[in-house]
Amino acid sequence: MNYIKMMNAYFGFYNYMRKKAIKRSDRYNCMQRLSAEATKLTKEQEKKIKDFWAPYENVTTIFHQMYYEKTGVFSEKYIPIDVYTNVIDEYFNPRNEGKYIDNKCYYNAFFGKIRQPEFAVLRSGGFWYNEQMQMVNEEDVANIVANENELFVKVATESYGGKGVKYINKDNNIVEEFFDFVKKTNCDIIAQRAVKQHKDIAAVNESSVNTVRMISLLSKDGPKIYSSIFRVGMKGKKVDNYTSGGLTVGINENGLLNKYAYNDKGERFDKHPSNGFVFEGYEIPGYKKARELVMKAHPMIPHFRLVSFDVAIDENGEPIFIEANLCKGSVEIHEFNNGPLFGEDTKMVLDEVYGIKDKNIEGSAKL
Amino acid sequence: MSFYRLKKCCFEFYHKCRRIGIKRLWRKRYKARLRNTARLTAEHKIRLKEFYAPYAKVSPVFHQVYYESTGNFSEKYLPADLYFNVIDEYFNDRSEAKYLDNKCYYKKLFPGIRQPEYAIARVGKYWFDENDNVISYEKVKEIISKESELFIKVATDSCGGSGVSYISREKGDMVNQFEKFECKTDFIAQRALHQHKDMSAINESSVNTIRVISFLTEDEVKIYSSIVRAGQKGSKCDNSTGGGVSIGIDDNGNLKKYGYEISGKRYDRHPTNDFVFEGHPIPSFNKVTELVKKVHPMVSHFRLVSWDICIAEDGEPVLLEANLCRGSLDVHQYNNGPLFGEDTKKILDEVFGKNK
Numbered sequence: 001m002n003y004i005k006m007m008n009a010y011f012g013f014y015n016y017m018r019k020k021a022i023k024r025s026d027r028y029n030c031m032q033r034l035s036a037e038a039t040k041l042t043k044e045q046e047k048k049i050k051d052f053w054a055p056y057e058n059v060t061t062i063f064h065q066m067y068y069e070k071t072g073v074f075s076e077k078y079i080p081i082d083v084y085t086n087v088i089d090e091y092f093n094p095r096n097e098g099k100y101i102d103n104k105c106y107y108n109a110f111f112g113k114i115r116q117p118e119f120a121v122l123r124s125g126g127f128w129y130n131e132q133m134q135m136v137n138e139e140d141v142a143n144i145v146a147n148e149n150e151l152f153v154k155v156a157t158e159s160y161g162g163k164g165v166k167y168i169n170k171d172n173n174i175v176e177e178f179f180d181f182v183k184k185t186n187c188d189i190i191a192q193r194a195v196k197q198h199k200d201i202a203a204v205n206e207s208s209v210n211t212v213r214m215i216s217l218l219s220k221d222g223p224k225i226y227s228s229i230f231r232v233g234m235k236g237k238k239v240d241n242y243t244s245g246g247l248t249v250g251i252n253e254n255g256l257l258n259k260y261a262y263n264d265k266g267e268r269f270d271k272h273p274s275n276g277f278v279f280e281g282y283e284i285p286g287y288k289k290a291r292e293l294v295m296k297a298h299p300m301i302p303h304f305r306l307v308s309f310d311v312a313i314d315e316n317g318e319p320i321f322i323e324a325n326l327c328k329g330s331v332e333i334h335e336f337n338n339g340p341l342f343g344e345d346t347k348m349v350l351d352e353v354y355g356i357k358d359k360n361i362e363g364s365a366k367l
Numbered sequence: 368m369s370f371y372r373l374k375k376c377c378f379e380f381y382h383k384c385r386r387i388g389i390k391r392l393w394r395k396r397y398k399a400r401l402r403n404t405a406r407l408t409a410e411h412k413i414r415l416k417e418f419y420a421p422y423a424k425v426s427p428v429f430h431q432v433y434y435e436s437t438g439n440f441s442e443k444y445l446p447a448d449l450y451f452n453v454i455d456e457y458f459n460d461r462s463e464a465k466y467l468d469n470k471c472y473y474k475k476l477f478p479g480i481r482q483p484e485y486a487i488a489r490v491g492k493y494w495f496d497e498n499d500n501v502i503s504y505e506k507v508k509e510i511i512s513k514e515s516e517l518f519i520k521v522a523t524d525s526c527g528g529s530g531v532s533y534i535s536r537e538k539g540d541m542v543n544q545f546e547k548f549e550c551k552t553d554f555i556a557q558r559a560l561h562q563h564k565d566m567s568a569i570n571e572s573s574v575n576t577i578r579v580i581s582f583l584t585e586d587e588v589k590i591y592s593s594i595v596r597a598g599q600k601g602s603k604c605d606n607s608t609g610g611g612v613s614i615g616i617d618d619n620g621n622l623k624k625y626g627y628e629i630s631g632k633r634y635d636r637h638p639t640n641d642f643v644f645e646g647h648p649i650p651s652f653n654k655v656t657e658l659v660k661k662v663h664p665m666v667s668h669f670r671l672v673s674w675d676i677c678i679a680e681d682g683e684p685v686l687l688e689a690n691l692c693r694g695s696l697d698v699h700q701y702n703n704g705p706l707f708g709e710d711t712k713k714i715l716d717e718v719f720g721k722n723k
Contacts, residue, residue: 007381014374100463109475109665125667127585135664137585218493222501299501300475302491 023082030062030081033266039069045076052076056354057083067335070266077340084331084341091353092217092306093327101301102326104156105188108133114297114321117312120148122156122190123182145178145191153181156188195320198285198313204277208233211310211322212251212290215334215341216298217349218305223298225291226341227334230257230284231310234274247272249279250337255287262336290319297321390448397428397447400631405435411442418442418712422719423449436631436701443705443712450696450706457718458582458670459692467666468691470522471553474499480662481685486514488522488555511545514558519545522553530554560685563678565650566595569614569642573598576675576687577616577649580694580706581659582714583670588660591706592699595622595649597637612637614644615702620652621645627701655684666691 041049045068046061053059053076063080067073079088105124107116121141122129130136130144145151148170155164164185168177182189194209201210210232216223228251247269250258259280260268271278290311298307301324308329310322334341342349350356407415407427411434419425419442429446433439445454471490473482487507488495494507502510511517516537521530534544548554566575575597582589593616612634614626624645625633636643649655655676663672666689673694675687699706707714715721 003381003384007377010374010377014370014377017370096462097466100460100466109478110472112475112478125583125670127583127664127667129664129667133664135585135667220493220503299493299495300499302493302495302501305491 019082019086022085026080026082026085027060027062030066033066034062034069039065041065041068041074045074048076055356056350057087059083066266070262070268071336071339073339075340077343077346078335079331079341079346081332085328088349088353089306089327089329093304095327097303098327099157101303102157102324103188104154104190104323107321107324110300111297111321111324114293114300115318116321117152117192117195119190119192120144120151122188124156124188126186142175142179146175148174148191148193150174150194151178151191152194153178153189153191155185156190195312195322196315198315198317200283200285201313204230204279204282205232205234205272205275208246209312209322211312212284212287212319213248213308213310213333214291214294215306215308215329216294217342218298218302218307223295225294226343226345227338228287228291229333229337231333232261232272248333248337251284251287255284257282257284258337260337262333266332266336268336284313286313286317286319289317293319293321297324301326386452389452393447393451394426394428397432400432400436401428402435402631405431405438407431407434407440411440414442421721422715423453425449432631433700436627436633437704439704441705443708444700445696445706445711447696451693454714454718455671455693459672460668461692463668464691465523467668468523468689469553470520470555470688471495473686473689477662477665477686477689480658481679481683483518483557483560483685483687485555485557486510486517488553489550490522490553508542508545511541511556514541514556516559517541517545517556518559519548519554519556521550522555524552560677560687561680563650563680563682565648566678569595569644569647570597570637570640573611574677576677577652577655577684578613578695578698579655579659579674579676580699581663581672581674582707583663583667583672588663589710590656590659591708591710592703593652593655594698594702596698597626613698613702616649616652620649622647622649623702625702627698629697631697631701633701650678651682651684654682658684658686662686662689 041061041064045064049059049061049064057080059080064074064076064078067075067078101110105122119131121131121136121144128136128138128141130140136144150167150169151174153166153168166177166181168174168181178191197209204210210230212228213231214225214228216225229248230251231246231248233246247261247263249261252258257279260270261272261279262268270280290313293311294309297309301307304326306327306329308325310325312320312322314320331341340346407430411430412427415425415427415430425446426448430440430442430444433441433444467476471488485497487497487502487510494502494504496502496506496510516533516535519532519534524530530550532548534541534548538544545556560574562574569575575595577593577595579593580591582591594613595616596611596613598611612626612628615623617623622644625635626637626644627633628638635645655678658676659674662674666672669691671694673690675690676684677687679685696706705711
């Protein structure tokens with residue numbers, strides 16, 4: 001079956017080119033973030049980086065330079081973004097499976113026992129369902145939507161960066177806007193009711209639902225949350241993620257915000273630029289419960305070991321599971337705010353990813 | 368990005384070659400089943416050609432096999448190559464089925480539906496007990512040693528009954544037998560299901576399952592065909608590829624007169640134990656259809672699904688397996704005639720885009 005061999009060969013070539021393009025793009029973005037009078041790394045720092053990464057990859061030092069410049073912290077353990085996307089994330093998460101399983105319409109199935117936002121209607125495989133998961137026709141859908149005050153209509157798959165989310169409300173032709181949005185795509189759709197967030201969270205930025213993002217690695221001993229950040233929208237924006245210009249602030253183990261927030265460019269702020277809100281030491285209500293939710297939810301999708309969870313906190317301080325990013329979760333938001341992603345475990349994790357377990361084991365090859 | 372376009376071209380070429388291979392395979396299989404006891408008349412051939420003319424070029428070998436085996440001619444029988452290459456691919460996303468059709472996910476995809484109990488499951492690199500808790504391998508061994516018999520099944524891609532292993536205390540140490548099972552992907556260890564006596568009557572040694580093929584539309588879940596699959600005497604498995612017999616179920620829930628082997632040979636009684644099929648009632652058949660109608664909308668990405676259901680001792684149906692794509696065709700058409708019956712033209716129009 002030579003055509004199979006040919007296809008596999010082409011696949012290999014295609015993936016190689018794809019990763020090369022990602023590497024180029026990540027490095028370009030990194031260079032864009034560095035300022036003109038970039039703080040250059042010392043020879044000693046460059047040596048530390050080369051020594052640390054030598055068993056694994058031939059890394060460029062620009063990412064470490066970027067983190068050093070923006071955060072003032074140097075560590076050889078920062079992970080270059082292209083290495084994270086092309087190697088680490090691919091090792092822990094099967095991308096092909098993620099394409100199909102990372103579907104908000106399946107959340108009820110996979111995360112059944114976890115609290116999630118209510119939804120009014122969803123469309124799966126072209127069929128509409130109401131909130132009791134009974135099949136309904138388009139007329140019923142129009143009636144259901146007309147009775148809602150406001151909805152977040154989301155594309156169920158691959159909606160990163162906040163695109164594929166539309167906010168509609170009663171004051172603004174809700175039914176027309178709804179069908180306008182859903183007719184543009186064949187993908188699965190879910191129309192969720194708004195989550196009323198805790199007043200202490202709303203205080204940071206009124207207009208958006210501000211979520212807690214935690215990245216968790218699943219191993220034999222269970223899930224371990226390596227970094228938590230709080231995502232805040234800009235004034236007037238309804239979405240909080242940072243590709244839409246939002247800010248991210250690190251959260252420490254006690255649920256208190258770090259001093260600085262960072263934006264996409266790596267610029268940092270000690271207070272919210274639109275409303276002057278000061279971040280340092282602010283307590284995120286329900287943070288411990290949000291962590292427990294992630295510890296409970298991650299083993300429900302054990303095929304994906306490195307998952308980024310988005311959790312909102314409702315008005316009673318209870319956590320609500322919003323989204324699980326089963327692959328390609330951002331790494332820079334974590335590293336700006338909380339330092340090297342895997343911290344002290346970096347070497348151990350890299351050893352596993354690159355197949356270097358024990359120097360005594362014969363023939364342990366690079367992945 | 369032209370690499371993307373090139374990849375698409377490569378993909379399309381690969382699938383074209385693959386489908387040609389499948390077409391050749393099915394035509395060869397059916398040709399081998401011909402016994403030349405009955406030939407299609409010229410009129411038959413014309414009807415066949417006229418019916419399929421708007422859709423595709425079909426080989427008459429399939430209709431000839433059905434005519435020989437069942438004594439019925441209908442131009443609406445679906446050729447196996449057309450079914451697998453076009454119709455099944457149109458209604459079911461094969462790539463998604465590869466990941467979703469995982470027995471370890473059934474509990475989550477089909478909540479509230481009765482399924483076989485399981486002792487442990489391995490999903491990814493982690494072991495789970497029956498309450499979905501992550502457990503260590505030591506605990507796994509402890510649990511296995513306490514069971515008396517288990518069916519260990521590969522969770523994905525287990526067509527044709529391969530990837531199922533039966534272990535029991537009678538054969539030796541449970542943990543020893545368990546560790547002999549080799550599987551690099553997910554698997555699940557289910558407890559044995561004791562079937563209703565009316566189902567055992569058909570063939571004592573195997574769990575005789577009911578296979579239902581259902582089609583999801585906006586208005587309803589339409590059940591096009593139901594059959595019972597019974598194993599050979601002494602065989603533990605019931606599927607046709609393992610040499611079993613399939614018997615059609617009529618609208619009243621009773622077995623039809625004849626059962627068929629995969630070769631098309633038909634029997635009015637079970638070939639090894641002489642059980643007469645005609646009129647034997649399937650216990651709780653109405654509950655079986657209710658279960659299928661309840662469960663198909665839970666996997667709405669797949670519109671043409673083949674369900675395997677077993678009747679437990681208490682008469683309640685238990686969902687064993689959901690074949691989200693590539694469900695067998697011949698067992699249905701031998702026993703119950705053309706798969707889509709009166710709807711054949713309407714469905715082919717949809718598949719081939721004729722109703723735009």
